[in-house]
Amino acid sequence: GAGVSQTPSNKVTEKGKYVELRCDPISGHTALYWYRQSLGQGPEFLIYFQGTGAADDSGLPNDRFFAVRPEGSVSTLKIQRTERGDSAVYLCASSSDRNQPQHFGDGTRLSIL
């Protein structure tokens, strides 16, 4: 079946611009996670959704980062006033329940020039 889908696969933009990254989880998965992976590092937790609500957003680095999941399925990670330090691969994962294994998408590679 279809896995976790992330779009775009690559995004290049200028410093100061606004970006939106989309995640389409596996159908029926209620838990959704966003991570950020910098070069040579493991994924770093950003936010967790259970259904429509953000159960834990403690990993968001600052208030330029925001994520939504309005209908409990697709999620969008939004970054305002992008900075060069935001350049990374942004990973999305979903699971049928928070205690079940997470299935990862291929990620969006974000480059801020």
Place this chain on the structure above:
Amino acid sequence: GNSVTQMEGPVTLSEEAFLTINCTYTATGYPSLFWYVQYPGEGLQLLLKATKADDKGSNKGFEATYRKETTSFHLEKGSVQVSDSAVYFCALTHTGGFKTIFGAGTRLFVKA
């Protein structure tokens, strides 16, 4: 806070060699432990897991045993193949939690 430390790579082995990738963790309570693998050009995928002390996770010839006394979860395989070349990540999730903490990853190269 919770953390995961794994051996630095890259690790380069010949085909059929024995593999060990060390992983130690710091956590309160009883976390669940995982190994994830990322093959070239592919997304991260779960390789194996263990949810309590002395559990052994296994998959595709890989094994790891949850050792609470040494806070370790070392990954082993008796005979590696070229197709095992990938980046391996050790990770933990605290009991009842959902925030997964990953190690920095260890890149494995297997030569024919």
